[in-house]
Amino acid sequence: MPYQKLTDTELLDLLRNDDEQAFRALYERYWYKMYVVAHRKLRRKEVAEELAQELFVMLWQKRDSLKILNLPAFLGITLKNLMVDYIRRNILEEHYLDQLRLFFPVETFTTTETVQLNDLTEAIQNTLAQLPEKTREVFILRRFEQLSIREIAQRLELSEKAIEYHLSRSTSFLRQNLRDFVAVWVVFFLCP
Structure with missing residues (x-):
């Protein structure tokens, strides 16, 4: 045929x-x-x-x-x-990366620190992109928008236990995949 x-x-x-x-x-x-x-x-x-x-x-x-x-x-x-x-997801991710950049004011960094921050930002973005969509969304809402577990559960129409599961999963995944950047994190968080 x-x-x-x-x-x-x-x-x-x-x-x-x-x-x-x-x-x-x-x-x-x-x-x-x-x-x-x-x-x-x-x-x-x-x-x-x-x-x-x-x-x-x-x-x-x-x-x-x-x-x-x-x-x-x-x-x-x-x-x-x-x-x-797709656009909605990426606007969220770009918004959070902008928030991360605000948290680390680049103008106060040396060239080396700026390169490290850019590497860290890229690594975070790449690692977040590897997470399943729902897990990534929960992580972003919790860590960048600082919503409570209850607020996230209501917004996504999931149970609080499901939100806790996604947070645990994302945190573990990020910790494992960003362990090479621990020194960079320490510099940014502990040094004035």
């Missing part, structure tokens, strides 16, 4: 019946278009690729339950939501 000649509706019907070839045809038809939209908005190749990929993973995973009347509109709206979530 020449899948490329089928309409979106026909391909979606086949997709609902777990037809991988139909999925592949939809993927080939729309992935690059979705990538271009994401890249144009976010101007980051890797992120655009990741979001376009995530969009199609979601399409495959929810193929049984999706009621799609207009596939291009559905893909566009879903991609827009993925981009908004």
